[in-house]
Amino acid sequence: MSGMRNPLKPRQGVAREHLSAKHDDESVEKALSAVPVERAVVESAYLGTDTSGVDPKRVLLKMDLHLIPMLALLYLLSFLDRGNIGNAKIEGLVESLNMTGPQYNWTLTVFFFTYCVFEVPSNLLLKRLRPSIWLPSIMVAWGTVMTLMGIVQDFKGLLIARLFLGVTEAGLYPGVAYYITMWYCRTEAQFRQAMFFSAASVAGAFSGLLAYGIAKMDGVGGYEGWRWIFILEGILTVLVACSAYFTIYDFPETAKFLTEPERAWVIHRLRYQGSKESGQMVAESEYFKWRYVREAFTDWQIYLALWMYWGIVCPLYGTSLFLPSIIRELGYTSSTAQLLTVPIYITAAVLAVAVAWFSDRSGQRSPYIFACMCAIGIGFVICIAASARGGAPGVVYAGIFIAVCGIYPAFPGNVTWISNNLAGSYKRSAGMAIHIGVGNLAGAMASNFYRTTDAPKYLLGHALELAFVAVGLCAVVGLRWNYRRINRARDRVPLGECDEMESTEKGDRAGTFRLDDV
Numbered sequence: 001m002s003g004m005r006n007p008l009k010p011r012q013g014v015a016r017e018h019l020s021a022k023h024d025d026e027s028v029e030k031a032l033s034a035v036p037v038e039r040a041v042v043e044s045a046y047l048g049t050d051t052s053g054v055d056p057k058r059v060l061l062k063m064d065l066h067l068i069p070m071l072a073l074l075y076l077l078s079f080l081d082r083g084n085i086g087n088a089k090i091e092g093l094v095e096s097l098n099m100t101g102p103q104y105n106w107t108l109t110v111f112f113f114t115y116c117v118f119e120v121p122s123n124l125l126l127k128r129l130r131p132s133i134w135l136p137s138i139m140v141a142w143g144t145v146m147t148l149m150g151i152v153q154d155f156k157g158l159l160i161a162r163l164f165l166g167v168t169e170a171g172l173y174p175g176v177a178y179y180i181t182m183w184y185c186r187t188e189a190q191f192r193q194a195m196f197f198s199a200a201s202v203a204g205a206f207s208g209l210l211a212y213g214i215a216k217m218d219g220v221g222g223y224e225g226w227r228w229i230f231i232l233e234g235i236l237t238v239l240v241a242c243s244a245y246f247t248i249y250d251f252p253e254t255a256k257f258l259t260e261p262e263r264a265w266v267i268h269r270l271r272y273q274g275s276k277e278s279g280q281m282v283a284e285s286e287y288f289k290w291r292y293v294r295e296a297f298t299d300w301q302i303y304l305a306l307w308m309y310w311g312i313v314c315p316l317y318g319t320s321l322f323l324p325s326i327i328r329e330l331g332y333t334s335s336t337a338q339l340l341t342v343p344i345y346i347t348a349a350v351l352a353v354a355v356a357w358f359s360d361r362s363g364q365r366s367p368y369i370f371a372c373m374c375a376i377g378i379g380f381v382i383c384i385a386a387s388a389r390g391g392a393p394g395v396v397y398a399g400i401f402i403a404v405c406g407i408y409p410a411f412p413g414n415v416t417w418i419s420n421n422l423a424g425s426y427k428r429s430a431g432m433a434i435h436i437g438v439g440n441l442a443g444a445m446a447s448n449f450y451r452t453t454d455a456p457k458y459l460l461g462h463a464l465e466l467a468f469v470a471v472g473l474c475a476v477v478g479l480r481w482n483y484r485r486i487n488r489a490r491d492r493v494p495l496g497e498c499d500e501m502e503s504t505e506k507g508d509r510a511g512t513f514r515l516d517d518v
Helices: 025-034 036-046 056-089 101-117 119-129 131-149 155-169 172-181 189-217 225-247 260-272 290-297 300-329 334-362 366-389 393-420 425-439 441-446 459-491 500-509
Strands: none
Touching (some): 056 101, 056 131, 056 225, 101 441, 119 131, 131 172, 172 393, 189 393, 300 334, 300 366, 393 425, 425 441
């Protein structure tokens, strides 16, 4: 194909402008220092790196084994620390601090205000300060806050602690979701996002088991059982964070577990993945410009995708924060309610990974997201019908089970789909943070869906979740239709009419970039 370029030939644009005709060692070193973000590309092109012997499956396996386990552990602890207040509630937190139902809901809500505000700056700092420094540091901070939550004495103290928990946890999920896109291509990302995100499902199950055991410490050291839930889980987070400084890798360019040809292969395919379907290979921009951040804030697709995100995340937070209480209100004891959450989350984790594998294998996002969101809707319809009739706690539990099994597979697909359609490293960084940050305001809304006054049926909460799911389904259809419309228009542009440098600057708005439209 005329527009295709040998990956080992020098690319046009910024790097080429800095290279002399002789390409001797001195000129190469000058070029590398002038354009550090393109270092591996230049090394591959001019220092004779041969990638023909690279085994793609072996490289991906090495990346999976070195990256995913620690990322999953970080998110497991994050979700555990964020949602354990639901477990603490049924162990006596509200009564011990003399709080009302609305006050408890406020402690849930304020977390998401600071969580949302700090996500964009955190994602921009991630690349500047290196993941191996930034992610463990914020982890130490939120683990400390979590531990201190175990010694609060009143509503005000808990409220302030939750505000700071939002600040410190803000950088983890959008940071790791973006971090995955710096290692994996569009057709591989959802499976890895799911393996990482399924840790949230495991956290839900582990939270119930852990809370059940820790609550038995009631009275130890003069502290109630719910206080020990915060203290011990916070200390665990800090200990894991200290080890994370030595186990998180920064970028493919510096990954010591990859050989030089493997690094060159990984970097090249990431640079050109968005344009390869157009037949004209154009590298993505790796430079920071405030213009890319502004473009992210004004990108229509992020705001339409927010409704899809809310249709998944409202049910996610509603169930994670209130599931133990909902089950207890069905007539089960606190200990049984904790344990009954376990099979729901374990099943959801398995489904999340399985659906992501099929989605990546087929190269399709929207059909799987749409089907999973339909499952969420069906689950809440069952909850509403059974709760309204009364006397059927098993049916309500089944409805929640179905809903959660739709939530966890849908979420990685939703995040992967929008990240695939944002090009330019820093625009993707900012765009994903906006999408996830503003999207997590759904947590603030969901925190108030399940009011104490609505117990035990919680009809209002279930109905509001169902409404968000319905709007989210419409957003999925709207995104797919618009992506296909834009791609058809770009397909009509003849090859060679798009300037390479201009296309690099435009990112996902370039005529050479093909949106993930299925």
